[in-house]
Amino acid sequence: MAWGLGKAFTKLFSSARQIEAHDWDDLEDTLVQADFGPAVTDETLAAVHRVADASATLDTDDLRRILGEVLEERLAKFDPTLNLKSSTGQPAVVLVVGVNGVGKTTTIGKFAKFIATRGKRAIVGAADTFRAAAVDQLATWAERAGVDIVRPTVDGQDPAAVAYQTVERAIAEGHDVVIIDTAGRLHTKSGLMDELGKIKRVVEKIVPIAEVLLVLDATTGQNGLNQATAFLEHAGVTGLVLTKLDGSARGGFVFAVQEESTIPVKLVGQGEGIDDLTGFTPHVFVRQLLD
Secondary structure (H helix, E strand, O other): OOOHHHHHHHHHOOOOOEOOHHHHHHHHHHHHHOOOOHHHHHHHHHHHHHHHHOOOOOEHHHHHHHHHHHHHHHHOOOOOOOOOOOOOOOOEEEEEEOOOOOOHHHHHHHHHHHHHOOOOOEEEEEOOOOOOOHHHHHHHHHHHHOOEEEOOOOOOOOHHHHHHHHHHHHHHHOOOEEEEEOOOOOOOOHHHHHHHHHHHHHHOOOOOEEEEEEEEEHHHHHHHHHHOHHHHHHOOOOEEEEEOOOOOOOOOHHHHHHHHHOOOEEEEEOOOOOOOEEEOOHHHHHHHHHO
């Protein structure tokens, strides 16, 4: 996988040589341009400096190693483990939320395939009944993933009713995981948050909700996070999914978004294909970032 940010680090660490004063400025510029954000950039540089100052000699290889250790330590504060455990005879229910345009529908299709390839049966609920094309788009992705879908029985059906029917069918047919799509076009209005709250209350009459995953477009950086503030404040988000992270020069957003939201990144989308969604592994991510 080629990270745009990796090119900047490759240039910075192009040869093993003694560190010069301008290298620190170059490192700061690289972190800022990569969307780490001012606070994370300053704290990261300070941490690298503390370790480097204790070293009698310091070359670019040392700096790369120290930076990697500091970045991994920052990520270690967040647990990326997906909670897909369910009670006996009950599926794990995952609500997927986010502003329209971030790739929520495609992410659900990829997530369904992600689950299926791990030997679990998934079913998708098309509870975004406010957007006319949403159900058909989701059905297309469900077909690609090879999983079942529950559609609204009538146009404009109550989203909570669709979610409830999906969980009922999952229990009856022995599915392991339920993935429920939700509306995203009213993110500035309290009505959408009310709808999400209703979906949660209705579903939890049958089974607890295991995860509420917020989908964010990594290429939009801080703007995307600002747009999703209402979800973070009111939707009970338990994990983040970052889309369009492949080849992005904004890999630092992974650090910034976790620090600001205090919510862990659990899945990352790294391409357009049905299999291009993976669990987030901090060690692997940092290695790819710096190589």
